[in-house]
Amino acid sequence: ISKPSGLWEYNRWLLREVRGNWIKQRRYWFVLSQDSLDYYSGPEKGARRLGTLVLTNLCSVIWPDKQTYKETGYWSITVYGRKHCYRLYTKHFNEAVHWACAIQKIIDTKAPVETPTQLLIRDIEENKFHPEVVEHIYQHNPILKYTQGPLYAPLLPFPYGSLDGKGYGSVREEAVKLFNCLQQLESAREPIPIIQGVLQTCLDLRPLRDEVYCQLVKQTSYTPAPSTAAHLRYWQLLTCMSCTFLPGPTVLKYLRFHLKRIQSQSPESEMDNYASFISEALEKTKCRECVPSWEEIQMLMSRQEMLCTVHYPGPGSCQLYISSHTTANEVWAHLSVFYFMASDFSVFQLLMHSNLKLPILIWSLVTLLSHDNHRNCISPSSWKLCFKLYCLLDADSISVDSIEYLLLFEQCHEMVVRGQLPACEEDLQALAALRLQCLMGDFSTHAPCPPLDELFPALPPCQVAAQGCPATQLFPTGLLAGTLWSHTATAAHKQKVEQDMRLRSRLKEEAAAVMGSILEHWKGLAGYSRRDSIAAYLTIARQWSGFGCTLYESSTGSFSQKLWLGVAATSVSLYRQGEAEALESFPYGQICSYGISDSNTFKITAGDRDLALLFFLQQLPNKICQSDEISTHMFFWLRGVCVLRICQTSSSSASGGSSFSSS
Helix, strand or coil, X not given: CCCCCCCCCCEEEEEEEEXXXXXXXXXXXXXXXXXXXXXXXXXXXXXXXXXXXXXXXXXXXXXXXXXXXXXXXXXXXXXXXXXXXXXXXXXXXXXXXXXXXXXXXXXXXXXXXXXXXXXXXXXXXXXXXXXXXXXXXXXXXXXXXXXXXXXXXXXXXXXXXXCCCCCCCCHHHHHHHHHHHHHHCCCCCXXXXXXXXXXXXXXXXXXHHHHHHHHHHHHCCCCCCCCCHHHHHHHHHHHHHHCCCCCCHHHHHHHHHHHHHHHHHCCCCHHHHHHHHHHHHHHHCCCCCCCCCHHHHHHHHCCCCEEEEEECCCCCEEEEEECCCCEHHHHHHHHHHHHCCCCCCEEEEEEEECCCCCCEECCECHHHHXXXXXXXXXXXXXXXXXXXXXXXXXXXXXXXXXHHHHHHHHHHHHHHHCCCCCCCHHHHHHHHHHHHHHHHCCCCCCCCCCCHHHCCCCCCHHHHHHHHCCCCCCXXXXXXXXXXXXXXXXXXXXXXXXXXXXXXXXXXXXXHHHHHHHHHHHHCCCCCCHHHHXXXXXXXXXXXXXXXXXXXXXXXXXXXXXXXXXXXXXXXXXXXXXXXXXXXXXXXXXEEEEEECCCCEEEEEECCEEEEEEEXXXXXXXXXXXXXXXXXXXXHHHHHXXXXXXXXXXXXXXXXXXXXXXX
16 A cells, blocks of 8 residues: 555554444554545555545544543544544554544645635625626525525535534534524514524534524525515524624625615615614624523514613612613713713712622623523513612712712612611611601601611621520431431421521511611601701711722631722722721722732732732622623722722812822
């Protein structure tokens, strides 16, 4: 057998997996050449060639793994070709690696394979100013036009056998499946689940985005009945695609040409309206982390905007129309104009808020529009969009007639209820009474009183237990759960139930006593107006040196030492929970550097001192937690405060004030 130069060592006996009635391994003589991987019945001259796998740029090699070795005692490599797949075995790891490297090296030297669709797209781009040539290309190439039949191969080139770790098959297989899903849209009673499935697959498998765009261009070209509801489903999916992610540059040009061509061929039609909408969307779309929600897809299918309710602290809210491309900054600008808010003293932000989760800072409304995709994970009704005072720069300069003053009051009360404002019980009861006076007016036995947890910080169960209820001891039950163990477990269970009942009874007694004291304080506030109540409330809150800052729960590394990191207008301070005085305080002029060392740790350097803080993050569903972690929020916030503080100081120094420290 003639052997190519440089590949003499890649002629070996190898075992190949053969599939018949059962899987078995057979020994063949394999020869690697510059164009193919062949196997023969033996190494002698004139041996019969039993098979050939032609090597192209689309072939792929799967390297040996330990799991296969543990199961079979052999190291294996898998070579994928257009028609064949060879799974080869050898007892030596080095030999398997050498074969994999050699095959991959030959694959890498091959010229890129272009599919007929790619060649036709290039021809259309070159002749786009010659309509008669483009028309000739379409007429003589059915691959570019609508078809009712299945697709047996992708329109674009994909590596053979390339697998993804997210539960999908090969990219080529998924491309063919997606075309089948597209065709199902025509007859589906409810198209939204299919649309979401296609979008999710494209989001998980990035190479498929260009493929689906090409498939949709194909299915919207020369459609037999383009104005029917069934065929408009392709345009609706194309609309959702254009608002979720963009295709690559080559396919994007092809798509734009297709949209203009449709608009010129079918003016003032539904296709023309969809093409115009998609063209505008392509100018604004950024890639998003989640596919559109059910409600957003409904709006996109009809090319309408969504009515969004924005809450601000307290009972207030407003409604405005948003699209898939509306940014948080645009909503903030609308609200600031609507409420005549001065942005000189404070910074505002939009947050996704839930009673069960930490508030999530959002930079774009895309997160809100996408958050309820997996309805089994998140209840859409539990989340709402809130407009909040995010960074307070000058609490003393806020006018009592402004919306900022009300936001300050509401945000301060939120800190009180969460137990973030260190104050004695007498002050907390006075604050709760002032809150009631602000909301309800003078005391009345007929007034509906809000729950205690909306007025007063909750008493932790562990604290109540420490006051009189011992901790419950659990007895393990396992394989030895005989008579003695069963009696012990039953007794322990009864003891736990009794202790839980005593604990709940103690909590009710505590709550009733606290509520009674609050009502007595409330009776003494008769005649206080809403403005007087807010002013008195903030006067008590201002007694804390950290008033105006926002707190982040953290630790210095010891899990028994829970701390609060307070970010304020002039400094960053460290507080022990429940204590009014700061343990440490770092004015911005002394901070040399700050940053995030990992997802949970924030580090501040002030002079020759380093402070590393560990943040305890609440786990959030889906992909939200990956981009909206608390440490990331604080990083951007602290940077923004520093920049704004520099601007303020620079303006004051220009008018005769002191200059900002060079550090």
